[in-house]
Amino acid sequence: MDKRTLGRGLEVSAIGLGCMGMSQSYGPNPGSRQEMIMLIRAAVERGVTFFDTAEVYGPFRNEQLVGEALAPVRDQVVIATKFGFAFDAEGRRSGLSSRPEHVRQAVDGSLQRLGVDVIDLYYQHRVDPQVPIEDVAGAVKELIQQGKVRHFGMSEAAAATIRRAHAVQPVTAVQSEYSLWWRKPEQEVLPALAELGIGFVPYSPLGKGFLTGTVDEATSFDSADIRMSIPRFTPEARKANQALVDLLAAIARRKGATPAQIALAWLLAQHPWIVPIPGTRRLERLAENIAAAHVELTTDDLEHIDTAAAEIDIQGGRYPEHLERMTGL
Secondary structure: OOEEEEOOOEEEEOOOEEOHHHOOOEOOOOOOHHHHHHHHHHHHHOOOOEEEOOOOOOOOHHHHHHHHHHHHHHHHOEEEEEEOEEEOOOOOEEEEOOOHHHHHHHHHHHHHHHOOOOEEEEEEOOOOOOOOHHHHHHHHHHHHHOOOEEEEEEEOOOHHHHHHHHHHOOEEEEEEEOEOOEOHHHOOHHHHHHHHOOEEEEEOOOHHHHHHOOOOOOOOOOOOEHHHHOHHHOHHHHHHHHHHHHHHHHHHHHHOOOHHHHHHHHHHHHOOOEOOOOEOOOHHHHHHHHHHHHOOOOHHHHHHHHHHHHOOOOOOOOOOHHHHOOOOO
16 A cells, blocks of 8 residues: 655555444444454555554553554554543543643553554544643653654644644644545644644544445444434434435446545545544455545546535534534634
C-alpha cells in the first residue's frame, strides 16, 4: 500500500485500521478474540502499518488485544493510542482527566498493556476543559524526552486549541470524525493543520457503517450498539440520509467500486496528509477498505460529489448531546 506522512516524519500506510469496534460499541462481537488478532495480522499482511486503539476502549481490553496481535511485527507498524479519561476503582470511565500527573500514569499503563517500549503516536483523546492545553502538551513533551512516546496527537480539538498545544510541543496528527456526512473539520481545523504541517486522521470515515450502503431505515441494531443512541441513526434520519448513499452508489457503479470505497477514496483525495482509519471485524470488509487506496477519483468526480452532496441536508446529530459536549469542535 502507498504510504503517507503525518506531521514531521511519521510515515504510515495510506489507510489505517481503527480497532475500537473489536472490543466495544457495535454490539456483540461476531468473532472471538483470536479471530480479531488474526484480522489485525491479516491487515499487516495486506500492507496496513497504522493501528489505532485507546485505553478507554474496553476499557483497557483493546490495547491488550492490539498489543498481542502486533507483537510479532512490532518493528513494522505504527501504534497509536490515547489518554484523557479517568477511571474509578472498578475500571469504569468516570469523566475526563488530562492532568499531567494522570498523563504520566496513563502512559505507563498503555505501555504495559500494549507490550511495547514506546508509543508511536499518543493522542489526547478529548480536550479537558479543566487543564490548560499547554500543560497537557508539556506533559507529553516530557514523555517524548523520556523515550516513552514518539509523537503527540490530539483528538476532536478546535483549531485554536491545536495552535496553543503545537506551540509547546509539535502536534503530529489530529484525529476527528470526518466523512461526507460530517464535514465540520473543513471549516477551521483542516486549514489550521495545512498551515502548521499537521496530519489528519479521520475516524468513522464510513459514517459508522452508514456510508457502506449496508444500513438502511429497516436495519435493526443490538441494544449494545452505540448507534441505537445516535440521532443520525433513527429510522427517520436514515431514510432522509439515504440520498448520500445513493450518490456514492451511483459513482461506485461507474468506477467498478463499492460505496465504501468511494467514501474512502474521497477522503484520500482531499489532502495528501489525510489517513482514514476505518474499523471492521470482518476480513471481507478489511479487504474492501484497503482496496479503496487504489480507487482514483478524477477532478470531475470530486466536483460532482461535492456539488451533489451540498444539496443533501444530513439529518440528525452525530452524537447524543452529552457526548457531543465532550468534543472541542
